[in-house]
Amino acid sequence: DIVMTQSPDSLAVSLGERATINCKSSQSVLYSSTNKNYLAWYQQKPGQPPKLLIYWASTRESGVPDRFSGSGSGTDFTLTISSLQAEDVAVYYCQQYYITPHTFGQGTKLEIK
Amino acid sequence: EVQLVQSGAEVKKPGESLKISCKGSGYSFTNYWIGWVRQMPGKGLEWMGIIYPGDSDTRYSPSFQGQVTISADKSISTAYLQWSSLKASDTAMYYCARQGITAAPSAFDIWGQGTMVTVSS
Numbered sequence: 001d002i003v004m005t006q007s008p009d010s011l012a013v014s015l016g017e018r019a020t021i022n023c024k025s026s027q028s029v030l031y032s033s034t035n036k037n038y039l040a041w042y043q044q045k046p047g048q049p050p051k052l053l054i055y056w057a058s059t060r061e062s063g064v065p066d067r068f069s070g071s072g073s074g075t076d077f078t079l080t081i082s083s084l085q086a087e088d089v090a091v092y093y094c095q096q097y098y099i100t101p102h103t104f105g106q107g108t109k110l111e112i113k
Numbered sequence: 114e115v116q117l118v119q120s121g122a123e124v125k126k127p128g129e130s131l132k133i134s135c136k137g138s139g140y141s142f143t144n145y146w147i148g149w150v151r152q153m154p155g156k157g158l159e160w161m162g163i164i165y166p167g168d169s170d171t172r173y174s175p176s177f178q179g180q181v182t183i184s185a186d187k188s189i190s191t192a193y194l195q196w197s198s199l200k201a202s203d204t205a206m207y208y209c210a211r212q213g214i215t216a217a218p219s220a221f222d223i224w225g226q227g228t229m230v231t232v233s234s
Contacts, residue, residue, distance in 0.1 A: 001174075001175070038218060040220035040221070042158075042221075044158075049208050049210075049224035049225065049226060049227055050150075050158065050208070050210075050221070050224055051224070052213070052220055052221060052222050055213070055219065055220035055222075061222065091157075093157065093158055095158075095160070095220065095221075097212075097218045097219060097220060098218070100163070100172045100174070101160045101162075101172075101173075101174035101175070101176070102148070102160045102163075102218070103160055104150075104157060104158040104159065104160060105157075106157050107157040107158070
């Protein structure tokens with residue numbers, strides 16, 4: 001299995017400040033024939049199912065605010081929230097869908113400082 | 114509207130069997146992989162497996178292979194997750210989710226509301 005490791009496990013950021021979450025895969029999730037990284041980011045708020053934010057490592061899902069962005073390639077990826085809003089408090093997960101099982105990271109809890 | 118609607122919460126005893134469901138609507142159910150994800154209380158997301166309803170091709174995580182069965186009935190646009198003998202450690206929220214691209218690996222773009230399964234004597 002590909003192991004997905006997120007850092008940090010938790011993060012407290014002031015409103016309006018930048019939040020950065022990292023995700024590292026134990027092997028590359030870049031598929032050479034398509035030149036795409038098979039990596040997604042999800043947001044989960046308490047009592048709700050996860051919501052897709054980013055796919056192909058950097059493509060924002062329709063309706064997701066542009067303060068959310070994804071970057072990285074190969075084995076190292078980052079989710080950035082450029083200006084934290086109160087409604088962004090949640091747990092964030094990365095997931096690789098390069099090979100089954102499509103493993104998730106352990107999650108990063110984002111709070112307001 | 115594209116949506117997945119899951120069956121309601123279940124309370125079961127250890128050793129009992131259970132089958133929960135996930136009904137898709139608003140899209141061509143047979144053409145998109147459906148996955149199941151476990152979330153134990155206070156814990157993270159665990160990918161259990163996926164099924165392609167068009168031909169019932171199924172892939173399991175090694176962690177769940179032999180522990181659960183994933184199936185689908187394309188005639189009623191419904192996927193299932195079942196247990197033959199529940200354990201207390203199966204207590205969790207279970208989500209179904211759709212992969213967003215037809216017949217290809219992709220992220221889960223649509224999620225069900227979740228089914229809480231509680232196993233207790």
